[in-house]
Amino acid sequence: MSSKLRVAVIGAQGRIGSEAVRAVEAAGDMELVAALGRGDRLETLTEAGAQVAVELTTPASVLDNLEFCVRHGIHAVVGTTGWTDDRLARLTGWLDASPGTGVLIAPNFSIGAVLTMKFAQAAARFFESVEVVELHHPNKVDAPSGTATRTAQLIAAARAEAGLPAQPDATATALDGARGADVDGVPVHAVRLRGLLAHQEVLLGGEGETLTIRHDSLHHSSFMPGILLGARRVGSAPGLTFGLEHFLDLG
Amino acid sequence: MSSKLRVAVIGAQGRIGSEAVRAVEAAGDMELVAALGRGDRLETLTEAGAQVAVELTTPASVLDNLEFCVRHGIHAVVGTTGWTDDRLARLTGWLDASPGTGVLIAPNFSIGAVLTMKFAQAAARFFESVEVVELHHPNKVDAPSGTATRTAQLIAAARAEAGLPAQPDATATALDGARGADVDGVPVHAVRLRGLLAHQEVLLGGEGETLTIRHDSLHHSSFMPGILLGARRVGSAPGLTFGLEHFLDLG
Amino acid sequence: MSSKLRVAVIGAQGRIGSEAVRAVEAAGDMELVAALGRGDRLETLTEAGAQVAVELTTPASVLDNLEFCVRHGIHAVVGTTGWTDDRLARLTGWLDASPGTGVLIAPNFSIGAVLTMKFAQAAARFFESVEVVELHHPNKVDAPSGTATRTAQLIAAARAEAGLPAQPDATATALDGARGADVDGVPVHAVRLRGLLAHQEVLLGGEGETLTIRHDSLHHSSFMPGILLGARRVGSAPGLTFGLEHFLDLG
Amino acid sequence: MSSKLRVAVIGAQGRIGSEAVRAVEAAGDMELVAALGRGDRLETLTEAGAQVAVELTTPASVLDNLEFCVRHGIHAVVGTTGWTDDRLARLTGWLDASPGTGVLIAPNFSIGAVLTMKFAQAAARFFESVEVVELHHPNKVDAPSGTATRTAQLIAAARAEAGLPAQPDATATALDGARGADVDGVPVHAVRLRGLLAHQEVLLGGEGETLTIRHDSLHHSSFMPGILLGARRVGSAPGLTFGLEHFLDLG
Secondary structure (H helix, E strand, O other), X not given: OOOOEEEEEEOOOOHHHHHHHHHHHHOOOEEEEEEEXXXXXXXXXXXXXXXXXXXXXXXXXXXXXXXXXXXXOOEEEEXXXXXXXXXXXHHHHHHHOOOOOEEEEOOOOOHXXXXXXXXXXXXXXXXXXXXXXXXXXXXXXXXXXXXHHXXXXXXXXXXXXXXXXXXXXXXXXXXXXXXXXXXXXXXEEEEEOOOOOEEEEEEEEEOOEEEEEEEEEOOXXXXXXXXXXXXXXXXXXXXXXXXXXXXXXXX | OOOOXXXXXXOOOOHHHXXXXXHHHHOOXXXXXXXXXXXXXXXXXXXXXXXXXXXXXXXXXXXXXXXXHHHOOOEEEEOOOOOOHHHHHHHHHHHHOOOXXXXXXXXXXXXXXXXXXXXXXXXXXXXXXEEEEEEEOOOOOEEOOXXXXXXXXXXXXXXXXXXXXXXXXXXXXXXOOOOOEEEOOEEEEEEEOOOOOEEEEEEEEEOOEEEEEEEEEOOXXXXXXXXXXXXXXXXXXXXXXXXXXXHOOOO | OOOOEEEEEXXXXXXXXXXXXXXXXHOOOEEEEEEEOOOOOOHHXXXXXXXXXXXXXXXXXXXXXXXXXXXXXXXXXXXXXXXXXHXXXXXXXXXXXXXXXXXXEOOOOOHHHHHHHHHHHHHHHHOOEEEEEEEEOOOOOEEOOHHHHHHHHHHHHHHHHOOOOOOOOOOOEEOOOOOOEEEOOEEEEEEEOOOOOEEEXXXXXXXXXXXXXXXXXXXXHHHHHHHHHHHHHHHHOOEEEEOHHHHOOOO | OOOOEEEEEEOOOOHHHHHHHHHHHHOOXXXXXXXXXXXXXXXXXXXXXXXXXXXXXXXXXXXXXXXXXXXXXXXXXXOOOOOOHHHHXXXXXXXXXXXXXXXXXXXXXXXXXXXXXXXXXXXXXXXXXXXXXXXXXXXXXXXXXXXXXXXXXXXXXXXHHOOOOOOOOOOOEEOOOOOOEEEOOEEEEEEEOOOOOEEEEEEEEEOOEEEEEEEEEOOHHHHHHHHHHHHHHHHHOOEEEEOHHHHOOOO
């Protein structure tokens, strides 16, 4: 019997799901034992002996899929969104009844995006000024991006905890919108440009110096290393883990 | 007699003026023949045999200074602001009466800033998307900067002339200000950060590619090469020249 | 009969060729009248009434294809490489015998890359210092890229023409390679990084300021706007044109 | 009696020293009680009741100054360089004899530079590729900078610890120097450009994404926040602390 990690993908026909299938197949320490699409039976997971399931479907089906996985002791790595307190409570209930099983839910599987947030948060208290610029393709419907808003909130919380005052800003006359959106006191600017995919820059400034942390996502394959890392580690983290950062050992 | 260009500085005690004094002294092809501060007699210019005067004073005194220079055939390079049609008309009248004398007025003597505007203008018609991000120290009172607004206007004019449609932007839900200020259809974002001086970035995006033109002004000495270039060339450009770009031979 | 430009693609099955087929089909002012792959008869071009052929094949077949096109008065836009003086001379001979027919050969159809080179060249004489940093995916076999080398050569020529001295550089002790490759006196640095595609940055520095021109190619679809622009204009440019820049009206 | 921290500056007439004098005077929680220049008596420190001394002199005098401070229980924050094992051993000996006294020696007091190193180190194991680009004014005599070399070494150590293989690089033909200097397997590129001061960029790349951490030092006042932070904390850290990062609570 193989000593490789036995991984299944649920939602294998979607854009991210099909990438995940290829990524698992290419990983030297994993074996793809099942790839479920719409309508496939969940029992395939147990019949195939899956140890970890990568769940990349929709809010409508994720709960049923996870209930099955957790009841059968299959760990899960979940990219599907739409988590409310109520939905999380149901999931936690199943996990309580199945000690030893782990589920990782991550709003963002890009390691670079997660590190950007963590570093911005860690650096925030050392700088007087901080702003976020996010840049995306022009088909994006919301501005700023959820990641940028979340990043700004984390920065604002770190500043508050460190007792920093409001940012210096002598602006007296401004065109509407010039100074960006205000997210808890952190200006956030959203650029929409043909040719781009998803990019974010955190600019921190202090006396005589600036620190810039920039993440460029040039292809959605950027989620794969985070998904694989999650699959490797979720088995050693029983219960619910929310956010890939908890598996990055960032101290 | 020296074959060096005989240059005077009017407003020699100001921040930019004192830089100009040093820059003229350091230029191998120039001789500083006069450095006038507040209250000094303009006759010093003629007594010293100045060929070119660098005028760096205030709107209140610039007209008197230029009237004297033009009447005595002294060319002038002018950094003082506040030019209205009426003021320009008076200056042009004096120049008409003194053929062969040249005056260069430039809103911005930074060659990098001028090139950024020219390149942005030249590139604009080839790209679907374009936005401007300007970044300054937090003591700046206006947002966006005059240079950024002017750059966006030039870009918008170039797009209009090329018959480009409005920029693609699917934004449906946005926080106030997230998409920047709208300058003739070009989004302009203003960042204010301790540690910065004056910076501007023009981002152009088309199918599969982006072009970024960025100018960083790290010290106000950045105006000196443009002032010296102006001093060298204004004598061969009789009449009024408005904008340093006309001396840069950019085609 | 349609008033659209009748365009054929030769080499339609290649990676760039198949993109070109899609781009021509999507262009509102063009009609794709033929898409030739390996082994297809060239007579298809005349039978289909092609006005312009986009040639994206290999050095082994490009000459035969162009000979046919030029003899039949079909203009051509050529992305195939490997042009020597001898090969160009043969092409020019055919063009001399077919006045009114135009051929555009371009080593790079990315408008952003071409503009980067032109702007770098135009700006070079105003700055004491200039260096080139190119960044590519790690599968690239040559360093620096051909585009970066060409850019550095153009910059060096512009500096020489303006009579600029060697660049300032006080480096006394250096690790091997730290200061990059020397291309005609312009340092060129090559970064190889997983996740990147093709990027180039020209950094120009003068007293107190820097100007940065950066081109990011995030997808090879970035060649399409240049190919379409070439197809639209080659009919009005009889004879041989080498380099897309000649069709960009950059002055 | 004031409850402010009583701070002295040794080397108060130097470029950094005079900045430090101003910074201490401007800090609301500190009182400048002595500012010693060349030839001034060290006894001034005790007479003034200094609690912390900021030592910014030369390798020739730093040991005598620190011996005096430590013997008299005055904590010290040291920017002077030239530390060898032997010199550190002498200092440690004095500290052993004066328990409760703290000395912080930091090769770099820029918080941004220190964070850049820490973040690069933390991120290194998650990315296949990493390179360092440092950019400085052209009067710098060494390439790459000490900070860049140190950053590359820390990155290389983190990669080794995580068991990462050599970086991917298919380069087969290269101009000498194009791929930078090799520091423990990490390419380091040094740019020298008029107009710049001191800048460093760490580029990390993985499947489909890149993470860039950039530090720009635009004025040597950027050392002041780090020096003040050191002065505030050194009293609670008896013995020798080497490196400002130990006072940044980065986990």
